[in-house]
Amino acid sequence: MAFIIEQLESYRLLQGAVVALFLAFVSRFYHESTESFPYKDIPLIGKSRWELSNSKAKQRFVTSAKELFAEGFSQGRKAFQLVAASDPTVVLHPSLVDEVKNHPHLSFDEANKKFFFGSKIPGFEVFEKVEPIQMDVINKRLTHSLGQLVSPLSKETSAVLREKLPKSDAWTPVSFAMEIPYIVARLSTLVFLGEKICRDPQWLNVSVNFTIDAFVGARDLRAWPSILQPLVHWFIPTVQGVRKHVKIGSAIVNKEIERRRLIREGQLPAENPPRSHEDTLDWFHELADGRPLNVAQAQMGLTMAAIHTTSNLLTNVMYDLTAYPEYIQILRDEIKTVITEDGGSLKKTSLTKMKKMDSVLKESQRMNPAGIAFLNRLATKEVSLSDGTRIPKGATMLVSAHILEDECIYTSPAVYDGLRFYKWRQSPGNEHRFQFVTTSAEHYAFGHGMHACPGRFFAANEIKILLVHLLLRYDWTFEDRPGRPPNFMHGTESICDPSVRLLFRSREPEVELSRLE
Numbered sequence: 001m002a003f004i005i006e007q008l009e010s011y012r013l014l015q016g017a018v019v020a021l022f023l024a025f026v027s028r029f030y031h032e033s034t035e036s037f038p039y040k041d042i043p044l045i046g047k048s049r050w051e052l053s054n055s056k057a058k059q060r061f062v063t064s065a066k067e068l069f070a071e072g073f074s075q076g077r078k079a080f081q082l083v084a085a086s087d088p089t090v091v092l093h094p095s096l097v098d099e100v101k102n103h104p105h106l107s108f109d110e111a112n113k114k115f116f117f118g119s120k121i122p123g124f125e126v127f128e129k130v131e132p133i134q135m136d137v138i139n140k141r142l143t144h145s146l147g148q149l150v151s152p153l154s155k156e157t158s159a160v161l162r163e164k165l166p167k168s169d170a171w172t173p174v175s176f177a178m179e180i181p182y183i184v185a186r187l188s189t190l191v192f193l194g195e196k197i198c199r200d201p202q203w204l205n206v207s208v209n210f211t212i213d214a215f216v217g218a219r220d221l222r223a224w225p226s227i228l229q230p231l232v233h234w235f236i237p238t239v240q241g242v243r244k245h246v247k248i249g250s251a252i253v254n255k256e257i258e259r260r261r262l263i264r265e266g267q268l269p270a271e272n273p274p275r276s277h278e279d280t281l282d283w284f285h286e287l288a289d290g291r292p293l294n295v296a297q298a299q300m301g302l303t304m305a306a307i308h309t310t311s312n313l314l315t316n317v318m319y320d321l322t323a324y325p326e327y328i329q330i331l332r333d334e335i336k337t338v339i340t341e342d343g344g345s346l347k348k349t350s351l352t353k354m355k356k357m358d359s360v361l362k363e364s365q366r367m368n369p370a371g372i373a374f375l376n377r378l379a380t381k382e383v384s385l386s387d388g389t390r391i392p393k394g395a396t397m398l399v400s401a402h403i404l405e406d407e408c409i410y411t412s413p414a415v416y417d418g419l420r421f422y423k424w425r426q427s428p429g430n431e432h433r434f435q436f437v438t439t440s441a442e443h444y445a446f447g448h449g450m451h452a453c454p455g456r457f458f459a460a461n462e463i464k465i466l467l468v469h470l471l472l473r474y475d476w477t478f479e480d481r482p483g484r485p486p487n488f489m490h491g492t493e494s495i496c497d498p499s500v501r502l503l504f505r506s507r508e509p510e511v512e513l514s515r516l517e
């Protein structure tokens with residue numbers, strides 16, 4: 001008898017477990033399907049009311065986001081929604097950017113976490129949040145040290161270019177978009193982790209491919225229903241790749257942290273010659289000041305934010321300069337004038353004086369920003385905007401950047417005018433307003449407001465140093481193509497065509513390059 005009762009009880013237990021599982025599944029399914037329903041009172045673009053599933057609408061977003069934006073803003077609308085990578089996303093008109101930029105209930109971190117999973121999925125922890133110490137390291141140390149970093153960066157640029165683009169009298173092809181991330185990774189790592197690691201091929205591989213695998217891995221994982229994601233991520237190759245990069249990257253950073261600790265404590269001899277400059281690893285140690293911080297993860301986060309953004313911008317600039325070579329001579333003349341004025345070397349202030357180059361960067365970013373929308377946010381409470389749009393709690397949103405093509409602001413917006421911002425800066429009061437690093441409601445490709453990119457000052461310096469060398473050392477042309485290769489779109493992202501090959505040929509520089517180091 002006891003045996004029969006026991007069997008029945010365990011059967012009931014099993015029944016209970018099955019019912020509980022079923023309820024969990026139904027509630028999750030309900031939650032998911034309501035999440036993917038369009039928000040009330042906001043026009044839906046890119047999906048007809050007869051389509052039950054979101055899959056075609058998502059595909060339309062991937063291939064034709066720009067056209068969908070144009071349709072969305074037709075008829076004077078200030079807001080609409082479309083089915084983006086996962087759920088419906090609200091797209092706002094540029095005229096609302098000032099309401100979004102510092103809004104306390106529109107969260108940058110939560111939007112990132114939703115899109116990239118955060119610590120819910122092993123490997124994606126860097127997307128959990130931007131740590132205040134990371135911001136302090138950039139704002140209070142990196143940006144303040146830019147002057148001291150000019151010379152080490154210039155020296156490393158010479159070294160890396162000698163390797164990657166060796167002296168050649170004949171036109172030589174280079175897949176610029178593919179090669180430049182490794183060059184930028186080397187320069188950025190010089191400032192993040194020092195001279196030794198910046199030449200470590202394993203670290204450079206992690207620096208470049210961690211971001212790529214994280215973006216592709218997150219996209220692969222989003223293709224699965226969220227109820228299955230905690231299981232399937234273990235089997236997705238790109239997500240496995242992310243974890244592999246984190247493991248290798250963390251081991252490299254932790255080894256360096258330990259080495260520096262032993263030197264500080266006198267258990268290892270001091271470096272000889274001493275390091276030429278402090279780096280973000282020193283600053284994490286200093287600013288954490290005993291507070292718990294996963295430094296390896298924080299370093300991977302900086303790498304993630306820095307490498308492809310900077311590479312993408314520089315590739316756009318080089319495609320533009322090669323397509324409009326008249327600006328190359330203008331920039332060479334400016335570089336020569338500034339360097340001669342500064343006694344033949346690159347000084348702290350030399351880069352600030354290169355205002356024509358600054359203008360070229362801003363114009364390239366205006367015409368080919370990294371995306372057609374910025375200020376990705378998630379509403380942590382319902383948010384009402386001045387045009388009457390109500391963004392519901394939990395909704396994701398972004399602000400369209402089509403203001404960059406607005407002819408009321410930018411005369412002949414489709415024409416590349418490398419000196420556009422240089423000319424604007426000539427009028428009194430406008431000196432700083434139109435600098436490359438200045439964000440505004442008319443130019444927010446670095447974001448705008450409280451989350452505007454803190455790394456943009458460093459990125460600007462790094463790109464200018466690279467350009468000084470790229471323009472003085474080499475002539476440039478396209479292989480087999482007239483004119484500026486168009487970027488292609490993937491959702492809201494704008495991507496430089498990686499199949500484009502540039503040809504370079506060594507030339508006699510206007511100034512003594514060894515003095516720039």
Ligand code: HEM
Nearest residue numbers: 130305306309310313375445446447448451452453455459
């Ligand atoms: C040309 C290169 C770069 C571009 C185009 C770029 C662009 C951006 C954009 C669009 C944002 C989001 C702003 C917003 O949503 O309001 C951002 C944020 C951020 N960027 Fe950059 N970035 C670049 C380089 C860098 C570099 C070199 C670093 C690090 C040294 C960096 C660190 C960050 C960080 C930490 C954030 C998050 C800010 C926050 O949470 O408030 N970026 N960047």
